[in-house]
Amino acid sequence: MDWTDRAAAEEARKGNQLAFRVLVERHSRAVFRLAFRMTGNEQDAEDMVQETFLRAFKQLHRFDGRASFGTWVYRIAANCSLDLIRARRVRGERQPGLDTAASPDPSPERVTRSRQLAGILDHALEQLTEAERTAFLLRHYEGCNIDQIAKVLGVGNSAAKHSVFRAVQKLRGALEPAWGGAK
Amino acid sequence: MNHLSEEELTQAYYGDEEPESRRHPEARRHLADCAECQAAFQHLKTMLDELLSESVPERGTAYGAEVWNRLLPRLPLEKPRRVWLRWWTAVPVLAGLLAVAFLAGRFTQPKTAGIAPEARQRILLITLGNHLDRSEILLAELVNAPPGAADFGDERSSARDLLDENRLLRQTAARMGDASRAAVLDELERALLDIAHSPSEISAPELESLQRRIENEGLLFKVRIISSNIHRKGQQL
Numbered sequence: 001m002d003w004t005d006r007a008a009a010e011e012a013r014k015g016n017q018l019a020f021r022v023l024v025e026r027h028s029r030a031v032f033r034l035a036f037r038m039t040g041n042e043q044d045a046e047d048m049v050q051e052t053f054l055r056a057f058k059q060l061h062r063f064d065g066r067a068s069f070g071t072w073v074y075r076i077a078a079n080c081s082l083d084l085i086r087a088r089r090v091r092g093e094r095q096p097g098l099d100t101a102a103s104p105d106p107s108p109e110r111v112t113r114s115r116q117l118a119g120i121l122d123h124a125l126e127q128l129t130e131a132e133r134t135a136f137l138l139r140h141y142e143g144c145n146i147d148q149i150a151k152v153l154g155v156g157n158s159a160a161k162h163s164v165f166r167a168v169q170k171l172r173g174a175l176e177p178a179w180g181g182a183k
Numbered sequence: 184m185n186h187l188s189e190e191e192l193t194q195a196y197y198g199d200e201e202p203e204s205r206r207h208p209e210a211r212r213h214l215a216d217c218a219e220c221q222a223a224f225q226h227l228k229t230m231l232d233e234l235l236s237e238s239v240p241e242r243g244t245a246y247g248a249e250v251w252n253r254l255l256p257r258l259p260l261e262k263p264r265r266v267w268l269r270w271w272t273a274v275p276v277l278a279g280l281l282a283v284a285f286l287a288g289r290f291t292q293p294k295t296a297g298i299a300p301e302a303r304q305r306i307l308l309i310t311l312g313n314h315l316d317r318s319e320i321l322l323a324e325l326v327n328a329p330p331g332a333a334d335f336g337d338e339r340s341s342a343r344d345l346l347d348e349n350r351l352l353r354q355t356a357a358r359m360g361d362a363s364r365a366a367v368l369d370e371l372e373r374a375l376l377d378i379a380h381s382p383s384e385i386s387a388p389e390l391e392s393l394q395r396r397i398e399n400e401g402l403l404f405k406v407r408i409i410s411s412n413i414h415r416k417g418q419q420l
Contacts, residue, residue, distance in 0.1 A: 164197065
């Protein structure tokens with residue numbers, strides 16, 4: 001079925017199961033990527049994908065179409081992932097490192113460098129606030145614009161822009177000392 | 184002009200500058216001309232570009248369908264309602280009820296002039312046949328219902344309608360000395376009572392228990408046999 005996101009969301013809200021399926025199939029990969037970046041491992045990311053769409057289904061009546069469905073579902077995914085991260089903190093668990101995907105033909109140097117970088121990045125991401133982490137991941141990896149990030153975070157555009165900047169500033173501060181060694 | 188701030192360099196990297204701001208064109212020109220700012224920008228760009236090489240595990244094109252298949256059983260979907268159970272199913276029940284009530288009175292009261300015994304017998308057989316057909320549909324639907332919790336509202340109300348008719352038909356059969364029919368109708372009545380008094384949202388174990396009971400007693404089979412005999416007899420009359 002060739003629905004736009006808005007039309008599919010409208011249909012899904014009326015109880016059309018097929019329309020919701022279209023939305024799930026269209027946005028699953030993007031939600032997985034965000035969840036993986038935020039939670040740091042595949043299994044948690046898979047759980048977050050399920051949780052995100054389950055919450056989206058239950059909250060469809062709240063989707064007013066002002067933001068795109070993608071932005072709206074990103075917001076849910078970010079919140080689900082943040083809930084998981086908070087729960088981990090409460091339980092005293094450490095945020096797992098990013099299980100970086102292997103490139104198709106990695107050289108030993110590249111694998112080593114990638115692991116080093118991933119380790120440093122994990123630690124640096126942990127130093128960010130929730131808003132900074134979410135803003136950075138959405139801007140840097142998902143290519144969301146400031147307006148979309150603002151909607152996901154539920155803040156104004158200048159606050160969203162500042163969150164991205166603060167995140168970059170903190171990452172730079174954490175990465176640069178080790179940068180020379182890793183380079 | 185002053186050198187670009189860290190924030191401006193970051194905005195330049197992401198293309199998040201504010202085009203309408205007075206500083207924007209100046210900052211652009213400055214970045215194009217100032218070697219120091221260019222170096223700072225390049226340093227930032229190298230670091231941020233390097234982070235982009237951190238990839239995520241790839242998910243194939245079928246991933247969306249996989250997510251949907253895992254999600255579907257968890258969605259709080261409206262439980263399926265049986266299409267055949269609608270308001271109009273009550274019409275034959277009411278008609279049957281009237282016919283049975285009329286005939287029951289006729290059979291139990293002293294004979295008076297009026298309706299011929301053969302006609303009475305035929306009406307009774309038709310009414311009983313219709314009643315058994317509807318009961319059979321209800322039982323078959325129930326026995327073949329997929330496992331799991333279900334909305335049971337339609338089944339309950341259908342069973343209630345059938346129950347009154349069944350009671351009259353059983354009493355009539357007993358008065359007429361038709362013990363085997365009366366016995367099956369008695370069994371059917373108990374099953375209809377159970378269905379009618381089930382919760383409107385039936386749980387999986389409750390549904391399973393009802394299904395097992397109907398199957399164990401062979402009730403559906405008995406109803407089918409009597410129904411088929413009655414239809415045959417009705418055609419002969």
